[in-house]
Amino acid sequence: MATRQTQLLARALLSPAVILLFIWMIVPLALTVYFSTLHYSLLDPGSESFVGLENFEYFLTDPAFLASLQNTLVLVGSVLLLTIGLGIPLALLLDQPVIGRNIIRLMVIAPFFVMPTVSALVWKNLLMHPVSGLFAWIATSLGMTPIDWFTDAPLLAVIFIVAWQWLPFATLILLTALQSLDEEQKEAAEMDGAGPLSRFIYLTVPHLARPITVVILIETIFLLTVFAEIFVTTGGGPGLQTTNIAFLVYSQALIQFDVGTASAGGLVAVVIANIVAFFLVRIVGRNLEA
Amino acid sequence: MGRITLEGVQKSFGPVHIIKGADLDIPDGAFVVFVGPSGCGKTTLLRLIAGLEDVSGGRILIDGHNVVDVPPAKRGLSMVFQSYALYPHMSVRGNIAFGLKMAGLPKAEINQKVEAAAATLNLTPYLDRKPRELSGGQRQRVAIGRAIVREPKAFLFDEPLSNLDAALRVQMRLEVTRLQKQLGTTAIYVTHDQVEAMTMADKIVVLNAGRIEQYGSPIELYQKPANLFVAGFIGSPKMNFITGPEAAQRGATTIGVRPEHIAVVDDGGEGWSGKVLIAEHLGSDTFLYVDAGALGTLTVRCVGEKRLGAGDAVTLRPEPGRIYRFDNNGLAIFA
Numbered sequence: 001m002a003t004r005q006t007q008l009l010a011r012a013l014l015s016p017a018v019i020l021l022f023i024w025m026i027v028p029l030a031l032t033v034y035f036s037t038l039h040y041s042l043l044d045p046g047s048e049s050f051v052g053l054e055n056f057e058y059f060l061t062d063p064a065f066l067a068s069l070q071n072t073l074v075l076v077g078s079v080l081l082l083t084i085g086l087g088i089p090l091a092l093l094l095d096q097p098v099i100g101r102n103i104i105r106l107m108v109i110a111p112f113f114v115m116p117t118v119s120a121l122v123w124k125n126l127l128m129h130p131v132s133g134l135f136a137w138i139a140t141s142l143g144m145t146p147i148d149w150f151t152d153a154p155l156l157a158v159i160f161i162v163a164w165q166w167l168p169f170a171t172l173i174l175l176t177a178l179q180s181l182d183e184e185q186k187e188a189a190e191m192d193g194a195g196p197l198s199r200f201i202y203l204t205v206p207h208l209a210r211p212i213t214v215v216i217l218i219e220t221i222f223l224l225t226v227f228a229e230i231f232v233t234t235g236g237g238p239g240l241q242t243t244n245i246a247f248l249v250y251s252q253a254l255i256q257f258d259v260g261t262a263s264a265g266g267l268v269a270v271v272i273a274n275i276v277a278f279f280l281v282r283i284v285g286r287n288l289e290a
Numbered sequence: 291m292g293r294i295t296l297e298g299v300q301k302s303f304g305p306v307h308i309i310k311g312a313d314l315d316i317p318d319g320a321f322v323v324f325v326g327p328s329g330c331g332k333t334t335l336l337r338l339i340a341g342l343e344d345v346s347g348g349r350i351l352i353d354g355h356n357v358v359d360v361p362p363a364k365r366g367l368s369m370v371f372q373s374y375a376l377y378p379h380m381s382v383r384g385n386i387a388f389g390l391k392m393a394g395l396p397k398a399e400i401n402q403k404v405e406a407a408a409a410t411l412n413l414t415p416y417l418d419r420k421p422r423e424l425s426g427g428q429r430q431r432v433a434i435g436r437a438i439v440r441e442p443k444a445f446l447f448d449e450p451l452s453n454l455d456a457a458l459r460v461q462m463r464l465e466v467t468r469l470q471k472q473l474g475t476t477a478i479y480v481t482h483d484q485v486e487a488m489t490m491a492d493k494i495v496v497l498n499a500g501r502i503e504q505y506g507s508p509i510e511l512y513q514k515p516a517n518l519f520v521a522g523f524i525g526s527p528k529m530n531f532i533t534g535p536e537a538a539q540r541g542a543t544t545i546g547v548r549p550e551h552i553a554v555v556d557d558g559g560e561g562w563s564g565k566v567l568i569a570e571h572l573g574s575d576t577f578l579y580v581d582a583g584a585l586g587t588l589t590v591r592c593v594g595e596k597r598l599g600a601g602d603a604v605t606l607r608p609e610p611g612r613i614y615r616f617d618n619n620g621l622a623i624f625a
Contacts, residue, residue, distance in 0.1 A: 193363035
């Protein structure tokens with residue numbers, strides 16, 4: 001089928017979609033690059049002027065930048081730890097034959113289908129609210145003082161919310177991997193005298209190395225850009241305690257109306273994402289090689 | 291020591307009876323092959339002995355001890371799986387050493403035993419490779435190495451050669467047999483291939499639909515099949531079965547004659563006349579498929595190169611004393 005004719009035909013038929021996607025990608029990117037070199041304030045329309053790299057200098061030297069970079073990395077790292085640390089035991093449990101297994105699986109996966117804004121609101125108002133939240137009620141019925149999550153431990157609260165959303169994803173990937181573990185290998189290990197713990201350490205964990213890598217890479221992509229949860233719950237505060245890079249860019253553009261600096265921030269975020277990706281692929285990517 | 295005795299062993303999955311009461315005595319050091327068609331329960335029986343399945347009834351004795359409630363690892367058996375079931379992320383050394391490591395042996399002793407097992411199986415140059423870097427035959431040898439290194443009371447083989455190509459299978463067949471004789475360890479080997487069974491076994495267990503049809507040495511099974519099933523299963527090409535007047539004349543419901551016990555004669559004497567449908571020339575043998583009228587299609591094995599082709603008329607004469615007779619229950623009638 002790979003004649004010259006079919007290749008030409010394939011290219012001709014593919015090109016509209018590829019061209020459209022390319023324009024879709026390149027126009028915003030080019031505009032962002034362009035805006036990042038302008039003095040462009042929405043409060044002062046018509047005053048756009050070329051300022052070179054001044055926006056970058058302003059964004060990178062802003063004390064909020066380092067704080068938000070740190071928050072971003074802490075958020076990504078903690079959520080990864082939580083989702084994988086809890087995802088493995090959860091996947092192991094779901095792999096057991098129990099009655100109503102399909103329904104249980106569906107329920108475990110459900111949080112993934114809830115919109116980030118909705119789940120953040122549920123957590124904020126129904127669970128973590130210091131007066132009317134479920135956690136507060138539990139704390140008071142045990143005679144303890146309720147924690148005011150979004151004041152006392154705002155970043156931790158955001159981490160919990162995001163981890164809750166991503167735990168199903170990790171569990172699902174790890175569960176499918178567990179199901180592909182060869183039954184005869186488990187039996188061979190059993191014949192070799194390996195107990196459940198040894199089988200977990202010597203068979204299951206190495207078998208899960210690859211899916212864990214997939215979870216880390218995919219989650220990192222999305223966790224670097226967490227926004228809705230922060231916007232809905234803390235608004236980046238108190239102070240800068242829950243401001244990550246994505247939220248900082250938003251606040252530059254739409255709170256301070258500085259499009260130029262926001263564009264520069266967006267490009268910095270792209271660079272940071274690439275740096276993170278580079279290290280991730282170096283550290284865990286070799287697990288993906290066959 | 292590795293004497294394995296089954297007493298009325300049964301296994302059912304829900305309402306389905308897989309093994310319907312198996313009694314068997316496997317003496318120490320014997321190479322016993324379970325053979326039968328797909329779904330006859332031979333693998334299930336092996337897994338029951340291994341302890342990977344629980345029996346629904348009966349007793350399994352290893353050296354006189356009932357092991358029905360003993361976990362697999364404590365039975366002192368080792369198993370070679372059809373898929374080899376090597377641990378993919380461990381080197382060959384790690385794979386072979388795993389059982390010893392689990393048993394908590396000191397490192398030096400493990401190393402020494404692994405090296406010895408690897409030397410026996412010509413695996414020494416591959417000790418630090420991963421299973422995926424090995425050929426099918428080498429993987430098979432690693433699986434066997436993993437079994438022998440633990441010095442078990444018996445080896446259990448679950449169709450270990452079925453994933454290999456024909457030439458390699460013949461070679462591994464010899465290697466496994468030689469190794470078993472050299473170690474003198476009891477072995478139970480499951481296969482659906484009756485050639486493997488005939489060539490490797492000291493004793494064969496023929497299974498059909500969850501029952502042991504016959505238990506005996508390969509030659510016994512060949513010469514004195516207990517019933518129609520065993521007669522048809524053992525021997526290649528398959529035995530010819532003839533029913534009707536020809537059988538009644540000899541006082542049986544069915545008579546059976548092996549293809550190699552039918553001669554093509556042209557001396558004008560008595561015989562079954564027929565017409566050749568197909569002649570398969572293998573060089574050393576010629577297989578003739580002959581339409582013998584009321585007797586049906588008969589397979590005839592002639593030694594050497596017979597100059598016969600489709601459409602030729604032939605006279606067939608069964609070797610006297612090599613005609614097996616079966617009653618209407620399919621059981622052999624021994625005169």
